[in-house]
Amino acid sequence: MSIDAFHRCTGVAAAMLRPNIDTDAIIPSREMKRVSKVGLGEGLFAGERYLAAETREPSPDFVLNQPEYRDCCILLAGPNFGCGSSREHAVWALKEFGIRAIVAPSFGAIFANNCVRNGLLPVTLAQAQVEDVADWVLDAPANNHVTIDLDLQRLVAGAISVTFEVDAGARQMLLNGLDAIALTQTRWNQIADFDRKRRESHPWLYQQESSMP
Amino acid sequence: MASTLFDKLWNEHLIERQDDHTDLIYIDRIFLHERTGSIALESLEADGRQVFCPEQVFCCMDHIVDTYPGRGDDTTMPSGRDFIVATRSAVAEAGITLFDLGDPRQGIVHVVSPEQGIVQPGVTLVCPDSHTCTQGAFGALAWGIGSSEAEHALVTKSLRVQRPRTMRVRFEGALSPAVSAKDMVLYLIAAFGASGGSGYAIEFAGPAVEALDMEARMTLCNMAVEFSAFTGIIAPDDTTFSYLRGRPYSPTGDALAQAENYWRSLRSDPDAQFGRELVIDCADIEPSVTWGTSPEHCVPISAAVPLSVGSDDPARERALRYMGLAPGQRLSGLAIEAAFIGSCTNARLSDLRAAAKVLRGRRVADGLRAICVPGSMQVRAAAEAEGLDRVFIDAGFEWRESGCSMCFYAGGEHFGYEQRVISTTNRNFESRQGPRTRTHLASPVTVAVSALRGCITDPRDFL
Numbered sequence: 001m002s003i004d005a006f007h008r009c010t011g012v013a014a015a016m017l018r019p020n021i022d023t024d025a026i027i028p029s030r031e032m033k034r035v036s037k038v039g040l041g042e043g044l045f046a047g048e049r050y051l052a053a054e055t056r057e058p059s060p061d062f063v064l065n066q067p068e069y070r071d072c073c074i075l076l077a078g079p080n081f082g083c084g085s086s087r088e089h090a091v092w093a094l095k096e097f098g099i100r101a102i103v104a105p106s107f108g109a110i111f112a113n114n115c116v117r118n119g120l121l122p123v124t125l126a127q128a129q130v131e132d133v134a135d136w137v138l139d140a141p142a143n144n145h146v147t148i149d150l151d152l153q154r155l156v157a158g159a160i161s162v163t164f165e166v167d168a169g170a171r172q173m174l175l176n177g178l179d180a181i182a183l184t185q186t187r188w189n190q191i192a193d194f195d196r197k198r199r200e201s202h203p204w205l206y207q208q209e210s211s212m213p
Numbered sequence: 214m215a216s217t218l219f220d221k222l223w224n225e226h227l228i229e230r231q232d233d234h235t236d237l238i239y240i241d242r243i244f245l246h247e248r249t250g251s252i253a254l255e256s257l258e259a260d261g262r263q264v265f266c267p268e269q270v271f272c273c274m275d276h277i278v279d280t281y282p283g284r285g286d287d288t289t290m291p292s293g294r295d296f297i298v299a300t301r302s303a304v305a306e307a308g309i310t311l312f313d314l315g316d317p318r319q320g321i322v323h324v325v326s327p328e329q330g331i332v333q334p335g336v337t338l339v340c341p342d343s344h345t346c347t348q349g350a351f352g353a354l355a356w357g358i359g360s361s362e363a364e365h366a367l368v369t370k371s372l373r374v375q376r377p378r379t380m381r382v383r384f385e386g387a388l389s390p391a392v393s394a395k396d397m398v399l400y401l402i403a404a405f406g407a408s409g410g411s412g413y414a415i416e417f418a419g420p421a422v423e424a425l426d427m428e429a430r431m432t433l434c435n436m437a438v439e440f441s442a443f444t445g446i447i448a449p450d451d452t453t454f455s456y457l458r459g460r461p462y463s464p465t466g467d468a469l470a471q472a473e474n475y476w477r478s479l480r481s482d483p484d485a486q487f488g489r490e491l492v493i494d495c496a497d498i499e500p501s502v503t504w505g506t507s508p509e510h511c512v513p514i515s516a517a518v519p520l521s522v523g524s525d526d527p528a529r530e531r532a533l534r535y536m537g538l539a540p541g542q543r544l545s546g547l548a549i550e551a552a553f554i555g556s557c558t559n560a561r562l563s564d565l566r567a568a569a570k571v572l573r574g575r576r577v578a579d580g581l582r583a584i585c586v587p588g589s590m591q592v593r594a595a596a597e598a599e600g601l602d603r604v605f606i607d608a609g610f611e612w613r614e615s616g617c618s619m620c621f622y623a624g625g626e627h628f629g630y631e632q633r634v635i636s637t638t639n640r641n642f643e644s645r646q647g648p649r650t651r652t653h654l655a656s657p658v659t660v661a662v663s664a665l666r667g668c669i670t671d672p673r674d675f676l
């Protein structure tokens with residue numbers, strides 16, 4: 001399995017700054033129609049993006065429906081973005097829509113992990129910094145492009161230039177488009193060794209079911 | 214050095230350090246369900262990968278199965294059948310134990326695992342479901358993951374995990390009558406915010422936690438994720454051990470003695486240091502109810518919607534608009550169209566008993582839709598053995614088979630446009646229980662008394 005590497009992305013950023021945007025909002029469960037990781041982009045933010053789920057008539061108020069955000073690849077978000085359900089469909093839908101990076105003061109933990117596993121970069125910045133970037137973008141959304149550089153760990157938006165922290169392991173995976181499973185399989189001897197020892201020290205965990213109802 | 218319960222669990226499973234923040238952690242048990250398990254297993258197969266240790270992997274049919282009596286593979290959720298059929302064949306192929314429709318053990322994953330004794334103190338357990346933290350109540354390190362991570366755990370029996378910080382939340386004193394574990398956790402989230410636990414593994418402790426039975430402890434840990442915590446855990450004690458004895462997957466004989474001996478060593482050392490400590494006086498906790506669309510939008514049931522909602526707070530304004538409420542409006546007395554008792558938060562036998570106690574010999578308000586969905590078929594059978602099904606049915610409740618049901622809306626059954634529902638579930642997000650459905654979270658007893666009156670009601674009125 002191959003994952004898109006992430007080095008740098010420059011483009012239109014859209015702001016959805018309210019706190020606690022949950023994964024039910026990012027992709028409602030009713031949009032997860034098939035046993036599949038694809039075909040989810042259309043369901044992204046379906047609850048607020050369409051006037052009615054059935055007709056798919058776009059809601060003019062929703063930021064990503066506005067023409068200047070057509071090529072949006074960066075989301076500027078509020079605290080605790082991606083909280084709630086573990087559904088990885090939220091990340092698959094964002095990616096399919098074209099989002100490459102999300103900038104927020106904090107993320108739901110499972111969601112942030114899911115992002116990294118799929119080559120989508122979660123950037124954590126202080127709330128005031130996210131708001132400053134959003135303000136600058138809002139002056140001319142189609143032209144005021146934001147750049148996020150993972151090699152340099154830097155976000156640039158006009159006169160704003162800030163560095164951000166990324167966990168070293170996540171950074172390596174994103175930069176190299178690494179598949180975490182393949183990476184871990186290089187540690188196979190250590191895992192097998194651990195497994196063997198655990199079977200000796202905690203034998204009860206490996207007992208089979210003692211009685212069937 | 215003195216260690217916390219979390220440190221002990223973590224270090225026990227540390228295969229090796231990957232970098233300053235990330236460790237490779239051994240995973241003892243994996244659970245799947247039909248909503249995401251089928252995708253994970255099919256993706257593995259497409260990549261030519263195999264499940265490393267299928268006898269430690271379990272799968273529940275719970276999320277999109279119907280809960281109508283006499284149900285089959287067909288569900289009201291569009292394409293639901295595809296998920297059920299795909300899961301069944303993928304787990305059979307992989308050699309994974311399935312708690313299928315028609316199996317008397319079927320139910321919601323976080324209810325079934327403890328019931329079967331699959332979660333035990335000292336294990337790591339993961340599931341592609343955010344409420345896996347429920348099972349931390351057993352002194353296990355249990356947390357929710359995404360599908361890709363589930364694939365990783367299935368293939369390598371390990372996960373790369375960023376080590377969370379530690380927090381202890383101590384509940385001092387004792388709970389007042391009609392106040393339950395649900396009210397404790399809602400109080401915590403209201404006091405410290407829905408992201409208050411972000412980055413932390415939280416140990417729930419203190420006399421009020423020690424006094425809870427296992428089912429109530431699960432309710433408390435269940436909502437750790439609504440506090441944005443990595444997980445919630447509770448030190449295993451005699452309450453835990455006696456719950457586990459005699460369960461199908463629990464150790465027996467000499468192995469049990471050996472296990473219990475080990476389990477006793479897991480509690481936090483008396484002088485262990487936590488990254489953060491919160492203390493809550495249980496005397497301050499009242500029956501609680503949410504008014505908005507985040508679990509932090511919560512107040513004591515005797516209170517009103519907070520006034521401090523202004524133009525400076527668009528999120529709260531949006532929540533009020535969604536809920537059809539105004540600042541200063543009283544919650545008690547607010548008319549409801551439906552009541553729901555179900556979910557991995559509050560649908561175990563003790564929850565059903567608490568609700569049945571007030572429902573016995575009474576009828577729900579005219580025109581109110583009331584539904585009870587037991588957390589598992591075993592809960593259902595145990596409830597029927599003591600006649601609780603009659604109490605619910607005579608009171609006007611639908612008595613369902615087990616599953617997640619209307620805890621979440623997947624395109625099938627729902628409560629309806631702008632219907633106001635009082636619910637024992639864990640999420641009041643926009644459209645969680647149906648398109649524009651307005652959810653108020655509360656404890657089982659609060660839901661039951663509200664169903665009787667047809668409006669949000671303080672359970673203390675019934676004492």
Ligand code: SF4
Pocket residue numbers: 276321322342344555556557558616617620621639
């Ligand atoms: S009952 Fe609700 S919260 Fe629990 S696992 Fe099912 S859908 Fe998730």
